[in-house]
Amino acid sequence: MKQRVVSGMRPTGYLHLGHYHGVLKNWLELQKKYDCYFFVADWHSLTTEYANPSPIKEFTHQMLLDWLACGIDPNSATLFIQSRVPEHAELHLLLSMITPISWLERVPSYKELRKELSEKDLSTYGFLGYPLLQTADVILYQANKVPVGQDQLAHIELSREVVRRFNHLYGETFVEPEAMLTEVPKLLGTDGRKMSKSFGNSLFLSENPEAVQKKVLSMMTDPARKRRTDVGNPDLCPVFDYHKIYTAETKQAELAAGCRSAAIGCVDCKKVFLETLIPFLKAHQERRKEFENNPKRVNEIIEAGVERARKVASANLKKIKEVMKI
Ligand code: TRP
Ligand code: SF4
Numbered sequence: 001m002k003q004r005v006v007s008g009m010r011p012t013g014y015l016h017l018g019h020y021h022g023v024l025k026n027w028l029e030l031q032k033k034y035d036c037y038f039f040v041a042d043w044h045s046l047t048t049e050y051a052n053p054s055p056i057k058e059f060t061h062q063m064l065l066d067w068l069a070c071g072i073d074p075n076s077a078t079l080f081i082q083s084r085v086p087e088h089a090e091l092h093l094l095l096s097m098i099t100p101i102s103w104l105e106r107v108p109s110y111k112e113l114r115k116e117l118s119e120k121d122l123s124t125y126g127f128l129g130y131p132l133l134q135t136a137d138v139i140l141y142q143a144n145k146v147p148v149g150q151d152q153l154a155h156i157e158l159s160r161e162v163v164r165r166f167n168h169l170y171g172e173t174f175v176e177p178e179a180m181l182t183e184v185p186k187l188l189g190t191d192g193r194k195m196s197k198s199f200g201n202s203l204f205l206s207e208n209p210e211a212v213q214k215k216v217l218s219m220m221t222d223p224a225r226k227r228r229t230d231v232g233n234p235d236l237c238p239v240f241d242y243h244k245i246y247t248a249e250t251k252q253a254e255l256a257a258g259c260r261s262a263a264i265g266c267v268d269c270k271k272v273f274l275e276t277l278i279p280f281l282k283a284h285q286e287r288r289k290e291f292e293n294n295p296k297r298v299n300e301i302i303e304a305g306v307e308r309a310r311k312v313a314s315a316n317l318k319k320i321k322e323v324m325k326i
Contacts, residue, residue: 005034006143008041008082008134011059014200015066018195021245023183024070027077036077037141037309040064042081044134047127048113049118056141060310064302069288078252080305082137087313094324096129098165104128107154124155129190135159140313147180170323185245188238192220206285209278214217216274221250222259232259232266239270243264 009023029037030036040060046053064125082088104110105128108295114122137145139162146156156179163174178238188194190203203212221239225232234240235258243252248325258264291298 002035003144006138008039010045012157013059014204027184031077039080074301078308080309084306092133131158143177145180164292190219228265270321
């Protein structure tokens with residue numbers, strides 16, 4: 001029996017290179033070895049976007065298209081949309097009965113995000129319960145492993161505590177999910193900050209290649225290299241982080257030496273990156289077009305995924321309700 005992996009992503013629309021290298025590439029490997037459930041966490045988006053929910057549906061759709069184009073294979077993994085599986089909400093409610101508020105209040109992201117998003121009123125029940133909904137997402141499927149980034153570790157820790165409490169109260173029911181920390185390559189946005197849609201510094205997989213070229217050519221480099229004649233340091237340059245992923249090692253070494261001696265300029269260096277990036281984007285966009293042109297097929301994939309997920313979810317929920325005597 002394959003171990004089960006469950007992971008979700010909040011719908012933010014088009015995927016950028018940070019998502020691809022940080023999450024999707026890892027999912028592509030996982031789907032070969034594990035029984036994977038990948039879903040769009042649209043209810044999780046509502047926890048912060050409840051006042052402006054109208055883009056969520058479209059973002060969900062765009063993200064699924066990108067997942068498919070990246071090679072997430074509906075024959076190996078189960079793809080679905082969280083809100084289409086109401087069992088997540090039912091389990092969330094049941095878990096809320098046994099979860100002390102203090103456990104939720106002390107999850108670090110709770111205070112941090114409230115401060116970071118202070119323009120929004122996040123003094124809501126739903127936002128406090130974010131990691132508990134996430135707990136329901138994974139234990140509803142008896143997930144063994146949950147691939148997440150560093151920022152989500154505290155959420156998985158909470159999930160494990162909730163599982164232990166549940167099992168203590170009602171008998172061994174859930175397996176404790178384990179976080180699977182994935183190594184995320186450092187890829188910054190065009191302005192040298194973390195790549196994020198809200199910063200407007202992202203390179204999107206589905207972006208027009210000419211626009212990408214323009215963005216890359218104006219991308220921030222080693223800040224000390226102001227003029228063509230200044231030497232640079234690739235270790236301090238966000239562009240070089242991309243070479244580490246996209247460029248063969250011998251060529252990388254050549255570029256690094258050229259940068260340190262000012263033998264090459266940043267435009268030369270960026271053009272080498274673009275030589276691999278642009279064809280990669282074009283190939284992605286071609287695969288994406290095939291799905292875009294076949295909405296019926298995409299719809300079938302989602303419906304089949306939802307059905308498969310609901311089957312597992314409802315069977316587990318039935319057992320959960322039995323042990324809770326409800
Ligand atoms: N909270 C996760 C994030 O922001 C998304 C998510 C929701 C998730 N439910 C999940 C991730 C379940 C893993 C498992 O990235
Ligand atoms: Fe960065 Fe390349 Fe310019 Fe060096 S030459 S600063 S590595 S873009």
